[in-house]
Amino acid sequence: MSRVSRLLKNNHACTLPEKDTTGLPKLPPNATWGSKVFRHIRKLFILNPNHFKCKSLFRNKSAVMEERKRHATSRYFYVIHPLSRFNMFLEATFFITWAYAIVCGMLTIWLGGFLIIQIYVIFPIRVLLILLFFNVGYIDKKTKQIVIESRKIIVKYLKTYFVFDIFSCYVLDIFTDIWIAVTGKFPLESQEIWHEVMLIIRMAASCVRINTLLNFFNNTLSGLNCNKTMRILLVYLMRTYIYVHIFALLLFLIPFFLHSKNWPPSSWLHQANINVESTDPFVIYLEALILSICYFFGVAYKYDITLLNEQMVLVLVSFIGRLYTLYLLADVLRVFGIAGVSESMYERNMYVLNQYMTDKDLPSKLQARMLKYFEFKFQRRYFKEKEIINTLSDTLRTELFLFSARKLIQKVDILKRLPNATVGAIIASMKSETYSPRDVILKLGWETNEIYFISTGTVAVLNKHGVELCHLEDGDEFGISCLVAREQIHTIVAVETTEVFIIGKNQLIEFLGPYPDLLNRFIRTAKQKLSSMKDLEAAASRETVDLLSELQRGNILETRSKKMVAY
Template identity: 40%
Template sequence: MVNPKNLRCISFFRNKSSIMAEQRRHVKSPYRFMIHPFSTLCLLLEVSFFIVWMWNMLLEPMFDNMIEPSFPLDIVDNYVMVLSQFLLITFFFFLGYIDLKTREIVVDTKRVAYRYLRTFFVFDFLSSELLNLVVFPSEDFQYSSLKFIKYVHVPCLYVRLNTVLNILDNLGQVMKVRQKIRMCFCYIIKTYMYVHFFCCLLYLVPQVVYDTDWPSNSWLVQAQIAPVHDVPVHIIYGECLLLTICYFFGASPGKYVIEQTNEQICLILIGLFGRLYTLYLLADVLNIFGVVGLSESNYERQIAMLKEYMVCHNLPNQLGSRMIKYYECKFQKKYFNEAEILKSLSGLLRAEIFLFSARTIMRKTNVFKYLPENDVASLVSLMKLETFAPGDIIFTAGQIHEYIYLISAGTISVGTKDGIELCHFEDGEIMGLCYSMLGYEMFTAVVIETSDVFIINHNDFFTFLGQYPDAVEFLHEKAVERAALYNQLEDAARKGVDSCLVLLRSGALLEKKRLRPMHC
């Protein structure tokens, strides 16, 4: 099930009402047994995957190459890691994912399985020890097959390097590490893993070529780290790592004369890959820190200016906290000038962007069912989108206001002027009907969490709906029904009955009833 406290989940949905809607969608769907990408179990699987694959990528290239596994390493590698890989491969068939292009959360069994089969399943299977359990028709074929598996085993592990780094970045986000620090750390890990792979390859290839007949001009013999010299593993690894770094970054040809063809080919490949990777790394770093880093720096600068403003005007801490939370939700820690961006676009594009942002109310608000699709878009274009911070009072009991409010995302509490909370309204609900239809406002509306609300003057609203009497009649009935509900809930609350308990259990409330300031 979705974990509402997951930071990635909060960043993706922005408000509790959307998180609860996703929880209900997952639980009520036929795929409720699937693992949701924002669940605690998914996080545990990601941590397990990170540990298992990092272990294998670091040690598997060295086993039967630089070191011989001994107790307890052989137990961990042959049993614990093999079993862990098998379980993880099985779980991946039931692990939902997020389609980054459409921002769709996919938990459909067939789509999840098909995606895994056509992406990483073959590599994960080849990188595991499961093929060793396969019964081959003959010993010669078994020997050739196992030898092939041994050589493709490690490269298949490294296919998942970007996945491991993405998980590491997600874990850093959970621990609230800054984005720039996370990126730098991931680049360092990625670079080291590539160097480590070529370091082990540089020691493996001569062993495969020479077996026991070592020529005196081999660089391993010159360095006295060949298998026949019985040298400690840290010395072998240190010499191989130093030579690999020299060729990988093009810093130096090293201190050894390379005469054997197989060793020269290895170092040429290392140098070529290292040059290409260095160019890619520099371009990627400049691109990210020039674009992503710029928006993040602008956000930090804006927050610093906001804090200075709060100190200068001696604003109370509670108000200051609300202002900072507003900025966090509005900009998601990346500041941009929305007005300048929209101003540079054509009128048609601006209209399309606005209609896209209003897709929730267009889909969930019942009154729009009485209007043709083109007229719905025309009505929405008359509205204005406002973002309210937690604690903001939209209107109070007895107040004269001129607007209709349509909740696009977020949660708003309705209560009496005495502070008695009655119920909550979420995405797609209309507020302000009592004043517009009945001529008076009975109750107070307070924002619970940062909410996006579309606002329209009630005269413009009902003038537009004048040509649709069914829609006006529906809104009138809705206002009368809502006024009766408010009175019923207020009477129950004043009599000491917990009127919110039923709504809380049904999911209509996000939290327990509490006393809120219902007046300015």
């Protein structure tokens, strides 16, 4: 079996020297341990290529590495990247501390143990998180761009959640202590009422962050490789529990504040025989939680609610419960791609593809490759591109082609130097092809008159012995040997899912005809690249010499040279 065949059969195992893809400056061999530790810490701050969001934000590994390098070499290198390992840790910590504050922290009105943990453990962690959020980048939801500029990060946080995060902590307690130290009295006449007011403010401020908490919970589960169905189920359960938990607290706290532990006979607390002084706090909480769940989902309970303030709370609980049920149904439809037209068409075509592969009894590896190709090609959306393009005017069509291939234009030298009209005509004349990993795009000896430009992806260049010479990435071209010979002199294999634009040699030369300097420049550059490939091939041939024969000749084990000694 040839080396090319083995490459196609197995996963791509790169034989080229490994490159440092962090974008960080290399350390000298005699670097101190402090420099090494600092470098490892910086690695935690930059983009993690294995982050689950990379697949949706970047089309290939090259784009991921480019973003990583952009962050590492920018003036904002100290900013925590939103797709970094450290930010994943911050999100998990945020979820734990804010969930504790919402669930357990609200019970501190009668459970002193929770109050101690809240003040001495959770509070310092939350303050530290608030400070770190001024240095964490974010993803712009409209443009899908990653923002790492410090000023934008600070302004965004100040305009959104900073005030709520501050008030959800025990900041008011600190101000209260300062007020007492200055004036010698409480802000309100009753110390108990003031503590109750501060509790309500903390509750309201913490609830503002419920969606953020659930998003971070979902991200944490995704980082732990939890499957989609289980992840959605756990997030919905967490959301539902938080809502009924808040209403359970309201069902207890409103009578507690209004009647100060002396429940009227018509109160549900009196009917449940609840006494704050003697009843177990967890029993009180469970009774309130059951009552909240029943009215939230429209189920009757054993208590006869006749008190006006309790009736108003339960009406609110029932109303929001109905709205939440409708929201839950709509969100499930949205998540599973049934609500949107393009998403439903995509799901329907995916279903047809799966049925086709099952009917043909295709092997699992081939099925996985076809599914990956389909997902890359349509990006979870399905539409008839040709019909849309045919309805556009020539001007709009040209602008669309220029925008679609903007990354290619930025990286291909000749396209950057041509007028927009000519570039648009060239792009319109190209055909786009997508190749799955391990697909042979060109093979040594094939006759072709087409030149390939890589839009996104990576390909490997192999010589006649199947030895890997180099990788070509976004903006590189191959197939250029057709300019000097009839047959291809290298084999080109896709390393990852790769999209290329293809144009005929004669057609490209015709477009470049009015620009002879650019045409000569392109041909000259192509010959230089082919010459570089020959140098790489010669180096690879020297490395594949039989080591055993070299050992027998004594060419490898040679006498050690004497070190020069300075006297």
